[in-house]
Amino acid sequence: MANKKKKPSFISRGTYRVLLFLVRTFTHRPTIEGWENIPAEGCILVGNHSHMYGPINGEVYMPKSTVTWCAYQMTELKEVPAYSFQDFWHMKPKWTYPFYKALSYLIAPFSVALFGNARIIPVYHDNRLMRTFRETLAALDAQRQVIIYPEKLGEHNHILYNFQEHFVDIAQIYHKRTGKDLQFVPMYHCPALRKVVIGTPITYNAENPQEEGARIRTYLYNEITAIAEALPLHRVVPYANVSKKHYPMSRKEAQK
DSSP: OOOOOOOOOHHHHHHHHHHHHHHHHHSOOOEEEOGGGSOSSOEEEEEOOTTTHHHHIIIIISOTTEEEEEEGGGGSTTTHHHHHIIIIITTSOGGGHHHHHHHHHHTHHHHHHHHHHSSEEEEOSSTTHHHHHHHHHHHHHTTOEEEEOOEEEEESSSSOEEEOSGGGGHHHHHHHHHSOOOEEEEEEEEGGGTEEEEOOOEEOOTTOHHHHHHHHHHHHHHHHHHHHHHSSSOBOOOSSOOOGGGOOBSSGGGOO
């Protein structure tokens, strides 16, 4: 039997509205450039995570037609502390670990309130994975844009970290169900210039599934990097939560 999505409580919805107000108060609305590149049908938007800027932009400032893949751990109270510490703060100096471990427990109820009300699709890596795919296919059928931030630890270049490998697989499932070829659209979040820039889509070729994962990922790496390098010189906010003094420049020749 499929898991039913819990209906957010009144308190949870109220907390979400307060958090949304605070985010809008203390962050800057980015300019979104290139939205005309978005296909008329449902598509996958693939962007750099940029700490929390990517997810914040997706939920607060992107059009309401978007929905974002989110690690399911951020939606479950017992899972938040371990996941958030490992994902956000494990690269901090070890002497700060007690503080960040305590913080990971403090943010847990707020995380559940936020992501329980946000436009997200929980991403599972166990036998619940089909729930992720079903919700993604439903969003695509409704002509929505599904945002994926696929970076993981390990630098790919001065702009991006390596991508998870299997997010492209949704395109083959989509083709089998609809007969349509899914499009993947590169997107670059640039907090330094208060911009989100959307590039030119690439279409998945269902006739060649063995090679499409690598081809799509390579295209997205190159296009997101090219978008970043074409903008005025700026500091890149990387995936890893490192000190600002270690943020790279958007062009290699400008690195110290």
